[in-house]
Amino acid sequence: MTVDDSGSDTGAHGRVDPDPADLGEDNPLALRLEQLILGAERRYTPFQAARSAGVTMELATRFWRAMGFADVGQAKALTEADVLALRRLAGLVEAGLLSEAMAVQVARSTGQTTGRLAEWQIDSFLEGLTEPPEPGMTRTEVTYPIVELLLPELEEFLVYVWRRQLAASAGRVVQAADDEEMVDRRLAVAFADLVGFTRLTRRMEEEELGELVEAFETTAADLVAARGGRLIKTLGDEVLYVADDAGTATEIALRLIETMAQDATMPELRVGMAFGTVTTRMGDVFGTTVNLASRLTSIAPRDTVLVDSAFAEELIRTGDAPASEAAAAEAAATAEKEGEEPPSYRCALQPMWQRPVRGLGVVEPWLLSRRNGAAGSNGAPGAPAAG
Template sequence: PRPLPRAGAGEAARGGEAARGGAGDVGPAGAGEPAGAGGPEEEDDPEVEGDPLALRLESLILGADRRYTPFQAARSAGVSMDLAARFWRAMGFADIGQAKALTEADVLALRRLAGLVEAGLLSEPMAVQVARSTGQTTARLAEWQIDSFLEGLTELPEPGMTRTEVTYPLVELLLPELEEFLVYVWRRQLAAATGRVVQAQDDAEMVDRRLAVGFADLVGFTRLTRRLEEEELGELVEAFETTAADLVAAHGGRLIKTLGDEVLFAADDAGVAAEIGLRLIETLGRDETMPELRVGIAFGTVTTRMGDVFGTTVNLASRLTSIAPKDAVLVDGALAVELMRSGEAPESEAEAAAAEKEGEEPVEYRFALQPMWQRPVRGLGVVEPWLLGRRGT
């Protein structure tokens, strides 16, 4: 394995003044522009304070040193302070007053977002939404990555080194590889999402789409939190989320989000969602370390925003999950009808059994549906759940 240099050793390798961001350097904003009239005014800037290693790490990751106050960054980018602050908060960053804490990369980001608005490609609210969705998604990713990489470093490369010292060279080695991989995955996901959108039957369906939405919920999780140690609980949640995410992806669904003891997934096809629900029950049921699982799935119109799903169909799926028996899948009437319409479940188990008894060629159904008692569901009126199973089991 490639040896880890001590913290700071990589700075020289990145090249003298370019690495230190001297006054005449051009940061990653590119454009070959010096600070000039729109740049920082050194004599009026608040003092830059902070942990030296944290500042070196920030410079390494961002590719530039701190040079601008928020006012100077907004002026250099040619946007109002109000819009710059809205973008900054939307990305999930705290207000910093007028501390000199921004870089050329921040200026470039402001220019790009403002340029999309000026060109008419995005409205101002949409640009803010782009900033917010990107910030929320990448914040969790960044936290997970740095925690995981440092936790995994159980054996320090050299005697006497601390984790603090290891952080800089570790990030220095991982940064370019992770950046390229992130862009690759994002492009793949963007291609998949674009493909789904262009297959929509009409413009309205691009926003309000008909999807199958499912929740999978661990039974008795609250009791587990009182019984298990924090590390054990964390391992259980990670195992549940990993298994669920893999199953959802492998069978053609999309993991919308994880909520510790619960996952939310969606699929364009009712049969895909049904298969995912049953696979979750079957797979986790074989794991003796896992609690029982309940799954609820509903089919209908769903509003999508910032990668999340909303609406009555989502609420119904959540309610079905809360009333589902342990290690079972409950679906709503709309999803049951879709399975029958597509020939994946019989309209009547009795009629299917009678046809087979009379010698008719049996139909290969994937799923079995058993109607349950109608019941009132808070906020949704009376619903008729169906118990989903595999045919012949």
């Protein structure tokens, strides 16, 4: 927005207000498509919309920019739905349910998430569906009816998935031990990184590279979800996920390594994991634990998993791994002597040389592997135990 409360059309920061033609007004199909998707036609300038919603232009501008929408100057580019959205956000602030800063954060997190989704749907999903069915037809001629048919279905599906995700997140919050744990939680954090990706980018065609990245992200996302982890984000050749416990994160990491190793078209993978306090903001995670997991990934050998000492201690505490092979043998002997079943460890830990890690001091990585006899992906035997 580039108007102030007086309605002046002076561009913000010295910019000139955009030409209405830049907003699609010279393209009848673009306008028809916009009206179809928004369910309303353009009626308001930003100043008029803010006034109709009963909010200051400054607050309206903060909300719109937070949602990721560009300044449009004095053009009539907004609809009744834009006014209603402003009223709702402002109403939550007036009712004391949200602070103004939190309302802006809601707008920003929603805008960023749905913006990425919309870009994907247009670039990939709709692009494939709107291939002209007959010679001579243009893609734009078939876009409108396709969008008209898909819009209500996609909208309902979006709301369904959002409610499901909200229920899952709310469940995790109410199970927190105390209020502090709701914000700063102890989680297992993991990065999985494709080895030699930069080298691949120099010798692969763009389309091939895109397919490889998509296959990797799909495999990782499916495994993380199926095993009870949460995918935080994908970064092309790297994925970041978290889990509530070290055992879950471990199973995901090992299965990722095993699954990728079975695909000859995929590069090797390396995983770094850490366990500790994590700060969550807008669906992302921050803090020393996250930084440590990232550093461990960068020093992990190919097709291996490195964890920090806190992660190793957690696996030992929960009985997922023995403190050492000697400890495992002693526990088995004791169990046999007492006529009990020996402990069933899923993985093995081998301490590595301590080393300095930039920004984090000296750390002691542990090499994590699946123990002999433990089931790998598809029930296959695991890799030999380390140490």
